[in-house]
Amino acid sequence: xxxxxxxxxxxxxxxxxxxxxxxxxxxxxxxxxxxxxxxxxxxxxxxxxxxxxxxxxxxxxxxxxxxxxxxxxxxxxxxxxxxxxxxxxxxxxxxxxxxxxxxxxxxxxxxxxxxxxxxxxxxxxxxxxxxxxxxxxxxxxxxxxxxxxxxxxxxxxxxxxxxxxxxxxxxxxxxxxxxxxxxxxxxxxxxxxxxxxxxxxxxxxxxxxxxxxxxxxxxxxxxxxxxxxxxxxxxxxxxxxxxxxxxxxxxxxxxxxxxxxxxxxxxxxxxxxxxxxxxxxxxxxxxxxxxxxxxxxxxxxxxxxxxxxxxxxxxxxxxxxxxxxxxxxxxx
Amino acid sequence: xxxxxxxxxxxxxxxxxxxxxxxxxxxxxxxxxxxxxxxxxxxxxxxxxxxxxxxxxxxxxxxxxxxxxxxxxxxxxxxxxxxxxxxxxxxxxxxxxxxxxxxxxxxxxxxxxxxxxxxxxxxxxxxxxxxxxxxxxxxxxxxxxxxxxxxxxxxxxxxxxxxxxxxxxxxxxxxxxxxxxxxxxxxxxxxxxxxxxxxxxxxxxxxxxxxxxxxxxxxxxxxxxxxxxxxxxxxxxxxxxxxxxxxxxxxxxxxxxxxxxxxxxxxxxxxxxxxxxxxxxxxxxxxxxxxxxxxxxxxxxxxxxxxxxxxxxxxxxxxxxxxxxxxxxxxxxxxx
Ligand SMILES: Nc1ncnc2c1ncn2[C@@H]1O[C@H](COP(=O)(O)OP(=O)(O)O)[C@@H](O)[C@H]1O
Ligand SMILES: [Mg+2]
Numbered sequence: 001x002x003x004x005x006x007x008x009x010x011x012x013x014x015x016x017x018x019x020x021x022x023x024x025x026x027x028x029x030x031x032x033x034x035x036x037x038x039x040x041x042x043x044x045x046x047x048x049x050x051x052x053x054x055x056x057x058x059x060x061x062x063x064x065x066x067x068x069x070x071x072x073x074x075x076x077x078x079x080x081x082x083x084x085x086x087x088x089x090x091x092x093x094x095x096x097x098x099x100x101x102x103x104x105x106x107x108x109x110x111x112x113x114x115x116x117x118x119x120x121x122x123x124x125x126x127x128x129x130x131x132x133x134x135x136x137x138x139x140x141x142x143x144x145x146x147x148x149x150x151x152x153x154x155x156x157x158x159x160x161x162x163x164x165x166x167x168x169x170x171x172x173x174x175x176x177x178x179x180x181x182x183x184x185x186x187x188x189x190x191x192x193x194x195x196x197x198x199x200x201x202x203x204x205x206x207x208x209x210x211x212x213x214x215x216x217x218x219x220x221x222x223x224x225x226x227x228x229x230x231x232x233x234x235x236x237x238x239x240x241x242x243x244x245x246x247x248x249x250x251x252x253x254x255x256x257x258x259x260x261x262x263x264x265x266x267x268x269x270x271x272x273x274x275x276x277x278x279x280x281x282x283x284x285x286x287x288x289x290x291x292x293x294x295x296x297x298x299x300x301x302x303x304x305x306x307x308x309x310x311x312x313x314x315x316x317x318x319x320x321x322x323x324x325x326x327x328x329x330x331x332x
Numbered sequence: 333x334x335x336x337x338x339x340x341x342x343x344x345x346x347x348x349x350x351x352x353x354x355x356x357x358x359x360x361x362x363x364x365x366x367x368x369x370x371x372x373x374x375x376x377x378x379x380x381x382x383x384x385x386x387x388x389x390x391x392x393x394x395x396x397x398x399x400x401x402x403x404x405x406x407x408x409x410x411x412x413x414x415x416x417x418x419x420x421x422x423x424x425x426x427x428x429x430x431x432x433x434x435x436x437x438x439x440x441x442x443x444x445x446x447x448x449x450x451x452x453x454x455x456x457x458x459x460x461x462x463x464x465x466x467x468x469x470x471x472x473x474x475x476x477x478x479x480x481x482x483x484x485x486x487x488x489x490x491x492x493x494x495x496x497x498x499x500x501x502x503x504x505x506x507x508x509x510x511x512x513x514x515x516x517x518x519x520x521x522x523x524x525x526x527x528x529x530x531x532x533x534x535x536x537x538x539x540x541x542x543x544x545x546x547x548x549x550x551x552x553x554x555x556x557x558x559x560x561x562x563x564x565x566x567x568x569x570x571x572x573x574x575x576x577x578x579x580x581x582x583x584x585x586x587x588x589x590x591x592x593x594x595x596x597x598x599x600x601x602x603x604x605x606x607x608x609x610x611x612x613x614x615x616x617x618x619x620x621x622x623x624x625x626x627x628x629x630x631x632x633x634x635x636x637x638x639x640x641x642x643x644x645x646x647x648x649x650x651x652x653x654x655x656x657x658x659x660x661x662x663x664x665x666x667x668x
Contacts, residue, residue, distance in 0.1 A: 226441040227441060227445070229436075230443075233389055234433075234456045235426060235427075235511070236425075237425060244447075323446050325493065
């Protein structure tokens with residue numbers, strides 16, 4: 001297992017290095033740079049005539065005049081060695097200050113969504129397979145189709161309406177007004193939790209519907225395997241039997257798509273965030289990109305892709321642990 | 333009487349999408365301590381489901397006949413009415429493995445691919461024997477050694493897919509026997525193995541049976557294998573027993589045309605050029621059971637107006653040999 005873990009770890013580092021180059025190139029893609037934008041902002045309408053030399057001076061000032069390769073290593077070196085993501089030009093502060101809180105909130109939403117997705121879809125999918133062709137099974141199938149058909153921003157609107165109507169809560173946003181600017185405390189964390197369930201529920205909705213069907217299908221297959229009958233014929237108690245033998249293999253396809261789920265959550269998050277009034281990274285990414293505030297955009301892109309690559313790594317390790325044949329196949 | 337297991341009138345029906353089917357109808361047999369009953373018949377004759385019923389392993393769609401009685405005498409002398417057990421009760425779980433063990437045709441598929449052989453053995457041992465982890469592991473190694481696996485202390489931590497076919501079936505035997513069953517059901521345990529390994533596994537099984545004093549039900553579609561291992565034989569066709577008796581009598585002097593056909597299908601050593609002749613004709617589907625004797629559609633000696641009308645009852649031929657065939661009954665002889 002150690003060797004397998006190291007192999008995958010090296011794979012992850014290589015992938016991240018390539019990703020960072022790509023992110024940097026994407027940052028460079030828009031025409032012009034922040035020096036132009038800065039000059040335009042500062043002097044437009046003031047009557048001052050900005051010369052090319054002035055812009056060049058700004059460029060030197062911001063370190064944007066150096067060659068591409070040099071700037072790349074400067075950037076990535078700062079991140080890896082000092083955790084320094086560079087300057088957020090438009091905000092005139094460091095990138096970390098700008099995105100700091102939003103990272104944690106985005107990660108909070110990501111992990112609550114993943115937890116809700118798997119905690120709901122896995123046990124229910126297993127249950128539906130065990131009770132195959134029962135009323136409960138048919139009911140769950142209908143729910144799944146509904147879940148897949150209903151767009152989640154619509155679901156967000158509906159839930160927002162009912163949450164307001166029944167709880168009177170200002171469920172939009174991630175904090176109540178009282179805690180919005182308060183320092184972190186247990187009460188603030190609890191307040192966050194009370195607000196997190198809604199976006200997590202909305203974002204998990206379609207994934208639950210999908211993964212539930214996956215688990216149900218693989219579990220139905222696994223349950224009929226001879227190894228399960230053989231274990232039952234040895235007197236293994238039914239609940240333990242189901243978890244130890246078929247369920248362990250039935251969740252393979254779910255585990256192997258964790259990275260895919262993370263990706264999907266990141267793509268759906270901005271729309272849901274707008275509807276629910278959340279402040280997350282996606283919106284900031286778009287603004288930074290339009291502003292040519294490239295270090296902010298780069299940091300966000302890098303962090304989001306890193307999360308996807310990292311979760312893929314976790315998914316590989318989990319898979320190898322669930323099914324040792326994978327590990328054997330990889331190292332032989 | 334020495335019967336450890338007595339099955340009377342076992343009938344099994346299944347609810348299916350096409351309606352009720354009844355693949356086992358009124359089967360009776362018994363197993364004596366230390367003896368082997370061979371169950372023979374082509375595939376689909378109901379051998380596997382009949383033995384699964386003994387361990388209450390049939391799926392939820394199965395219905396046992398009302399007259400079905402399965403009486404088992406446990407190791408501690410207690411008489412258990414298997415048909416009355418609740419499917420997932422403690423008693424049923426003790427019966428499964430601890431009293432009756434089962435070995436299947438596919439040793440590879442019988443093991444879980446994600447747990448080591450030792451993991452599955454220790455699980456069975458700890459369920460049925462009062463042992464801690466360490467004792468269970470030592471016992472498992474002992475069992476692997478007993479079935480002739482070399483290096484058992486290393487093999488115990490291997491997965492089934494790291495073993496050869498013959499070794500896997502040996503490991504399966506060790507796994508099943510480690511729970512300490514008194515009756516072993518072997519459902520075509522050698523069918524998937526090649527001939528030399530098949531002979532070794534058969535020998536191992538009869539040795540172990542002798543050492544442990546177990547009763548055994550040995551299922552096969554090959555009467556040649558039965559000759560090597562069984563004391564008594566029951567020949568099944570479409571869910572009924574058509575002939576039964578001591579193995580010698582059945583092999584030397586089969587009475588039922590179906591048994592005769594099965595015997596002719598065994599390749600003879602002295603006539604290797606002789607082509608294998610399986611029983612001609614197709615097995616009817618369980619959805620379209622023939623009326624009368626179930627075998628009459630393929631029988632070369634069928635009596636018109638008798639065999640296709642009435643189901644034959646069992647005729648006792650003495651010394652435990654019995655046959656369900658009109659050729660040996662009064663009705664048949666009158667006509668013939
Ligand atoms: N789960 C089931 N549902 C419906 N019919 C079944 C089921 N299992 C077995 N059967 C029927 O029982 C018949 C006998 O099966 P089986 O005992 O496996 O035969 P054998 O072991 O003699 O080859 C099969 O032909 C099939 O029609
Ligand atoms: Mg069978």
